Structures are given as C-alpha cells and as structure tokens.
Amino acid sequence: MTDPAGVPPGVLISAPASGSGKTTVMLGLLRALAEDGLAVQPFKSGPDYIDPAFHRAAAGRASFNLDTWAMDPSLFSAIALQARGVDICVAEGSMGLYDGVATRGMAGFGASAETARAMGWPVILVLDVGGQAQSAAATALGFARYDAETPFAGVILNRVASPRHERLIRQGMDRCGIAVLGALPRRGDLTLPERHLGLVQAVEHPELDAAIAGYARFLRAHVDLAAIRDAARGMAKGAAHGTLPRPPAQRIALAQDAAFSFTYPHLLEGWRAAGAEILPFSPLADEAPDPSADLVWLPGGYPELHAGTLAAAMRFRAGLRAHAETRPIHGECGGYMALGVALIDKDGVRHEMAGLLGLVTSYETRRFHLGYRRAVLAAPMPGQKAGAALRGHEFHYSTILAQPDAPLAAVADADGEPVAETGSRRGQVTGTFFHLIAAESA
Structure with a gap:
C-alpha cells in the first residue's frame, strides 16, 4: 500500500560484494514484475551511471539514483517521490550492502544499507554460494544482524551447483531463521558483456530485450515472486516533500x-x-x-x-x-x-x-x-x-x-x-x- 507521501513499498537488491549476480537478478525481477502487470519503479543506490539505462529497458520506466553521500534529505525525498502511482519499487544496491566511504556526506556515507533504511525497503541479499554450503547461512546471518535498523527480507541463492547443494544451504538458512526467496542454478550465460570501463551501455547491447526476457524466465523458474511482493515494505512515516534540481538554462x-x-x-x-x-x-x-x-x-x-x-x-x-x-x-x-x-x-x-x-x-x-x-x-x-x-x-x-x-x-x-x-x-x-x-x- 502506498504511504501517505505517495511512495509505494519496495525492496532493495544487494549482495555481500560486487560480482555476486545482483544486476542479473535486478533486471530479471523488474521484467518479471512488469510482465505480471505491475507498474514497477526502479532505483539505483549510489552513483552508478550505467545500470539505470538497463533498469529502464527492463521496467519501461526511468530509473533514478538515490545517494546518501551526495544528496541532502530534500533531494533524496524528491527523487523517491518519482515513484508516486506505481505498484512497487525495486532498488539495486552498489558494491556490498554496507560499503560506503569513510567521511559522511550530506546524509550518510553512501552505503546501500542507508538507502534501505531511509526508504524502509527490506533487503534481499543475493548470495554467491559457489564453494560453500551451510556456511552461506553464517554470511547471511551476519548481514542480517550487522545493523538491526536495516530491514532484511531474506536471500536469493546464486550459482547453486545441484539439488543436494541447495538442500544443504537451505538447512543452514532454516537454522538461522533466514528466508530463502529463490535458488538460481549455476549458468554461464547470465552475465552482461563487459569492457574496460565496466558494463557496456544499454544502447550497445546487441540483443538486450531478449537477454532481459531470458533473465525474467530464469527468475520465474527459480524465485518466489509472490514472496518478494509480500516482503515489500515502505516507510512508516510519509516522505518529506523536496524539489528536484532547477535547470541551468531554458x-x-x-x-x-x-x-x-x-x-x-x-x-x-x-x-x-x-x-x-x-x-x-x-x-x-x-x-x-x-x-x-x-x-x-x-x-x-x-x-x-x-x-x-x-x-x-x-x-x-x-x-x-x-x-x-x-x-x-x-x-x-x-x-x-x-x-x-x-x-x-x-x-x-x-x-x-x-x-x-x-x-x-x-x-x-x-x-x-x-x-x-x-x-x-x-x-x-x-x-x-x-x-x-x-x-x-x-x-x-x-x-x-x-x-x-x-x-x-x-x-x-x-x-x-x-x-x-x-x-x-x-x-x-x-x-x-x-x-x-x-x-x-x-
């Protein structure tokens, strides 16, 4: 349900570190929710230039950056309010969930966890479980408890090797009380192409729409979309109204x-x-x-x-x-x-x-x-x-x-x-x- 200021509930997709698969999960989730008839508003936590264009291709709506180091609370709120009228917000974190800079900015240190706290969006942690089993639960538990004020929804397991591997990991998660929202089998064809400055731009991807559609099918087969929708939450209090930057010319x-x-x-x-x-x-x-x-x-x-x-x-x-x-x-x-x-x-x-x-x-x-x-x-x-x-x-x-x-x-x-x-x-x-x-x- 939309909060009094008009910002819908949402979730934030994050990970312990870059390279865990969160961008693939993000794009597949955006497309799958949109295919289900939802109006989905994407966001990017942090200063990334490239991901928002991919988000737009997946969701059909412009994606906006939210940044606690570079933005004061008024601008942060004004950007969040761009989600008015949609059904659900999905934000993608930068780097690891708690990674930020040493010196505080206008509202924080730039960590994705700060965005989750500010918006009340529970974190879905994408875990690369290659090379581990029950130990993955210890990682998830540490992220869930590191900061009690950061809302936590559960995990999506990525690069699962076999049904037995998944079963062992789920045993550990059950022991810790961590919800498993999905388990993605290991596949080598789910990475976006890269070059010297990171990912290629969305406009340069030769078959972007087909790739995103493939991500969505993959997530539908292995992720509980209904549970993710149920996990979405928002701020207990309405967002303060703010203003976007004024133009430098007419x-x-x-x-x-x-x-x-x-x-x-x-x-x-x-x-x-x-x-x-x-x-x-x-x-x-x-x-x-x-x-x-x-x-x-x-x-x-x-x-x-x-x-x-x-x-x-x-x-x-x-x-x-x-x-x-x-x-x-x-x-x-x-x-x-x-x-x-x-x-x-x-x-x-x-x-x-x-x-x-x-x-x-x-x-x-x-x-x-x-x-x-x-x-x-x-x-x-x-x-x-x-x-x-x-x-x-x-x-x-x-x-x-x-x-x-x-x-x-x-x-x-x-x-x-x-x-x-x-x-x-x-x-x-x-x-x-x-x-x-x-x-x-x-």
Whole structure:
C-alpha cells in the first residue's frame, strides 16, 4: 500500500560484494514484475551511471539514483517521490550492502544499507554460494544482524551447483531463521558483456530485450515472486516533500548518442519539470547543437571509442565554436574531453577535438580515477554561482597530459583530499571530470 507521501513499498537488491549476480537478478525481477502487470519503479543506490539505462529497458520506466553521500534529505525525498502511482519499487544496491566511504556526506556515507533504511525497503541479499554450503547461512546471518535498523527480507541463492547443494544451504538458512526467496542454478550465460570501463551501455547491447526476457524466465523458474511482493515494505512515516534540481538554462542542447550518454536521470527530470526544453543532438551523426539553444551540455560517455568519428564531425565542431562565441557550453568527463584540444586513444593515435579548452587527455597509459567528488567553484558554471559547493562522482581511465586553462573549482575526494582534476574554464566554456549529482544547500 502506498504511504501517505505517495511512495509505494519496495525492496532493495544487494549482495555481500560486487560480482555476486545482483544486476542479473535486478533486471530479471523488474521484467518479471512488469510482465505480471505491475507498474514497477526502479532505483539505483549510489552513483552508478550505467545500470539505470538497463533498469529502464527492463521496467519501461526511468530509473533514478538515490545517494546518501551526495544528496541532502530534500533531494533524496524528491527523487523517491518519482515513484508516486506505481505498484512497487525495486532498488539495486552498489558494491556490498554496507560499503560506503569513510567521511559522511550530506546524509550518510553512501552505503546501500542507508538507502534501505531511509526508504524502509527490506533487503534481499543475493548470495554467491559457489564453494560453500551451510556456511552461506553464517554470511547471511551476519548481514542480517550487522545493523538491526536495516530491514532484511531474506536471500536469493546464486550459482547453486545441484539439488543436494541447495538442500544443504537451505538447512543452514532454516537454522538461522533466514528466508530463502529463490535458488538460481549455476549458468554461464547470465552475465552482461563487459569492457574496460565496466558494463557496456544499454544502447550497445546487441540483443538486450531478449537477454532481459531470458533473465525474467530464469527468475520465474527459480524465485518466489509472490514472496518478494509480500516482503515489500515502505516507510512508516510519509516522505518529506523536496524539489528536484532547477535547470541551468531554458533551452538546453543536450548531446545524446553512444559517445555522450551519462547524465543523472534526476537532473533531466528536474529540468523538464521546471519547463526547460531539452534539445537532443548527436555529435556522432555530425549534428550541430540547435542554434537557438541557450546552453550546450555535453554529458559523459565513451568518446575515446569514437574519437575518429568525433574528430571528423566538422558540423558538430563548427556548431560548438559558433555557440561558444555568445553562450555557455559545459562538458562532463567525456564531454569535457571532447571540448579539449585532443584525445589520444589506447593505440596512441591523436584525435583533434573541439579546441574550446586546452585539455589534452590520453588513454594510451590507463590510469583509474574513481570516487565521489566535492567541488567548490572558483568561477560560475551553467546553473551555479562562484563559491557554490557541488557533489558529484568521477569514473574514467584517462590521463591528463595538458590542462592549461584556469581551474574551474577546488576539487576533493570524499575524505577531503585534493585531486588534480579541477576542471577548466575559458570564456563561456567550462568542463569537469566529475558528473554533477547535486549542489549543497546554502
């Protein structure tokens, strides 16, 4: 039953660690519930960029990130309220259930357990039981009791080797009083394809719908969907009403294709809700941004995989240069790289980019950059004033070879340690390596 603020009950799919199978379970569960005629609202706990697109493909609804480190309670509530009118919410956790950062953010440490507690959604723990039997119950019991305030529904056993293996594990779970909501036999064809930056994007999966339909059939055969629906719960108290982020301009030309695809869904929803016009265009198709746009926004993505195409996209580059003469442009991560002078791919080939900033990046020598970011702006950027404190997340493998322009911000990681990726500004053009999640309240 929907709570007084309009947020339906739900569950959170988590695991002891990454690689346990929770994404496969999540996608299969979303599709199976939708096939049963339910309106299902997906969420992602944490800053992941890629999973929400897969959630949307599975459930037919936009998936939103909920993040206790980067979001204050008002924004957290505003995003949760996007589920009004649906039958059930299903959230996917990040990493392990209790994994977070060392320093508290605006509402917490960023752990999935905090999202479960905030929303009252019981946790369904996906356990990879390969190589163990009754001992799996000890793991489940530890997760269930580690924090008594985290609601716990039960477990789904993954990679079960045989009926005897399942029977032994269930004996241990029965002894501990842990509900077994499903047992998935071991199969090697249930993993999504990966590459150097994690999973491929949903738009690149060759047969995504068929794959998700297969996950749903697999879950129907081995998981108690009725028990999961019965386990769904929500907050005892209604959520406080909040507001989504305001748009940085009225008419926003937004790059959208396989090279530029990572914008947090709650930002776009807030822009549209406030009446902004989103004008999509494809740099890979050599489309220029709409000349009537007030702002050009280049999201993150995989420009390094399309660097040659972008270098040859003369109409796109000319359109950017014309826009920058009178109006602002902002790029995030991959979009920031595309605004620079050059991008060097993994084979050492140099590709000329837009040249609106002096940034030169390289993938020839990979260097991993991952984590939350807090940025205090040294100068304005679209939608934000100088001095504003922003929360975001950075995830890329590029190396900076040149960053000669004035820094956009003083940037630190979640523990307050400075990072070199300060972003850049030149004229009305700005860029950051982090993806914006939220601005801190004044």
